[in-house]
Amino acid sequence: MNSKKEHMLEALELANRGALTTSPNPMVGCVITHDNKIIGRGWHEISGENHAEINAIEDVINNLGDKAKEVLSESELFVNLEPCTTYGKTPPCADSIKEYGIKKVYFCNEDKAQKSFTKMHPEIEVEKGILENEGRKLNRGFFSRIERGRPYISCKVASSLDGGIALLSGESKWITSSNSRKDVHKIRAYADAILTGTGTLSKDDPRLTSRDSGLNESLFKQPLRVIVDRNNVLTGKEEIFSSDAPTLLFLNEESQLKEKDGIEIAKLKASPNLFLEEVVNYLAEEKLINNLMVEAGSGIMNSLLQERLIDELVLYKAPKLLGENRLSFINLDVVTKKLGTIDLEIEDIEELGQDIKYSLVPKY
Numbered sequence: 514m515n516s517k518k519e520h521m522l523e524a525l526e527l528a529n530r531g532a533l534t535t536s537p538n539p540m541v542g543c544v545i546t547h548d549n550k551i552i553g554r555g556w557h558e559i560s561g562e563n564h565a566e567i568n569a570i571e572d573v574i575n576n577l578g579d580k581a582k583e584v585l586s587e588s589e590l591f592v593n594l595e596p597c598t599t600y601g602k603t604p605p606c607a608d609s610i611k612e613y614g615i616k617k618v619y620f621c622n623e624d625k626a627q628k629s630f631t632k633m634h635p636e637i638e639v640e641k642g643i644l645e646n647e648g649r650k651l652n653r654g655f656f657s658r659i660e661r662g663r664p665y666i667s668c669k670v671a672s673s674l675d676g677g678i679a680l681l682s683g684e685s686k687w688i689t690s691s692n693s694r695k696d697v698h699k700i701r702a703y704a705d706a707i708l709t710g711t712g713t714l715s716k717d718d719p720r721l722t723s724r725d726s727g728l729n730e731s732l733f734k735q736p737l738r739v740i741v742d743r744n745n746v747l748t749g750k751e752e753i754f755s756s757d758a759p760t761l762l763f764l765n766e767e768s769q770l771k772e773k774d775g776i777e778i779a780k781l782k783a784s785p786n787l788f789l790e791e792v793v794n795y796l797a798e799e800k801l802i803n804n805l806m807v808e809a810g811s812g813i814m815n816s817l818l819q820e821r822l823i824d825e826l827v828l829y830k831a832p833k834l835l836g837e838n839r840l841s842f843i844n845l846d847v848v849t850k851k852l853g854t855i856d857l858e859i860e861d862i863e864e865l866g867q868d869i870k871y872s873l874v875p876k877y
C-alpha cells in the first residue's frame with residue numbers, strides 16, 4: 514500500500530469512531546500531512562459539532578503552536594468525504610481549508626448533498642477516488658439516503674439449518690446462540706431505526722431496543738421503532754409502547770391509537786395498498802434515517818423482497834432443525850413467482866459460537 518492509501522486508511526479508521534453518534538451526518542475522518550508525515554488528526558463526532566477537517570486543523574494548531582500557520586500552508590489533507598462547501602449547522606470546511614492555504618486535498622467519495630468542492634475551489638489541487646469502495650461501504654446508509662432517497666436496508670434473520678425462523682406455534686426466541694443474540698443487539702445499536710411487522714409484535718412482543726451488546730449504552734441513542742399496522746392489530750399495550758425508545762407508527766385512517774410521549778403517528782397512512790417503498794422513503798425524508806434494520810417475519814420479508822428493497826440479508830444459521838412445523842423466513846412460492854431465482858452474494862461469513870453469520874447481498 515502506498516502512503517496516500519495509508520493516510521486515507523487512517524482517515525477512514527478515524528471516521529469509524531463516529532459510527533454510533535454521527536447519524537444523520539456521515540462518518541468522516543481526516544489526517545493532515547506535512548512532508549508525508551501526519552501532523553494532525555480529526556473526526557466528526559456529532560451533528561452540529563465540528564467536522565473532521567476542522568478538528569484536524571485544530572489538532573495541528575495544538576500540536577505545533579506558533580508554527581502551525583506556516584506548516585499548514587505547506588501541507589496536504591486526507592478526508593474520506595468531499596469537504597463541505599455550504600453552511601449547515603457549522604460553516605463550510607472548504608473556507609477553512611482555503612484560509613489556511615492547504616495545498617492539496619485528497620478524498621474517497623463525492624458528497625452529492627453539497628455543491629462540488631472542486632468546482633467551487635478550482636485553486637485548490639484535488640485528487641479523488643482513493644479507497645473509493647471502502648469509503649462507500651463505510652457510509653452506505655448516508656449515500657443511500659442522499660442518492661436514492663431511502664435508507665440502506667439490512668434484514669436480520671435467525672434461522673435453523675432447514676430455514677425455519679419459528680415454530681408454527683409462534684415460538685422463535687431461542688433458535689440462535691447467546692453470541693448471535695448479542696451480535697443482534699450490537700447491530701441494533703448501529704441502526705437508526707428498526708422495522709418490524711404486526712405478526713412479530715403479536716407473537717413475540719419484542720422491545721426492539723439494544724440492551725445486551727457489550728457497548729456503552731450511554732454513548733448512543735436507541736433506534737427508532739417503526740411499525741406499519743394496516744389492519745388495526747396494535748392494542749397500545751405492546752412492549753413497543755414502553756418509553757425505552759421512540760416509536761413511529763404508520764396507522765390506517767380508522768385507528769383509535771393516539772400520539773403520546775415517545776409515540777409518533779406518521780402523516781403517511783397505512784392503507785392496504787401502501788407500498789413499503791413509500792414507508793422507507795418517508796423514513797429517509799422525514800426522519801433522516803440512514804440505516805434501517807428489519808427484524809420481521811415472512812410477511813414483511815416477502816413484501817420487501819418483492820419490492821426489491823432488501824440491500825443486505827444478515828443470516829444467523831444455527832445447528833438446529835425445526836422440522837415440518839416450521840415457518841420459513843421467506844415464502845419462496847410467492848416471492849419467486851415475481852422475481853424468479855434470487856442469487857445472493859456472500860460478503861462476509863463469521864462464526865459466532867455454534868452459529869454461522871452470513872452477510873448476503875441479493876442480486877435481483
Ligand SMILES: NC(=O)c1ccc[n+]([C@@H]2O[C@H](COP(=O)([O-])OP(=O)(O)OC[C@H]3O[C@@H](n4cnc5c(N)ncnc54)[C@H](OP(=O)(O)O)[C@@H]3O)[C@@H](O)[C@H]2O)c1
Pocket residue numbers: 669670671672677678679680683684685686688709710711712713714716717741742743744746787788789808809810811812813814816840
Ligand atoms: N427468527 C427470526 O429472525 C424472526 C424475526 C422476526 C420474527 N420472527 C417470527 O416470525 C413470526 C411472525 O411472522 P409474520 O410473517 O406473521 O410476521 P411479520 O412479518 O412481522 O408481520 C406480518 C404482517 O405484516 C403485515 N404486512 C405484510 N406485508 C405488509 C406490507 N407490505 N405493508 C404493511 N404491512 C405488511 C401483514 O399484516 P396485515 O395484513 O394485517 O397488514 C402481515 O400479517 C413469529 O413467529 C416470529 O417469532 C422470527
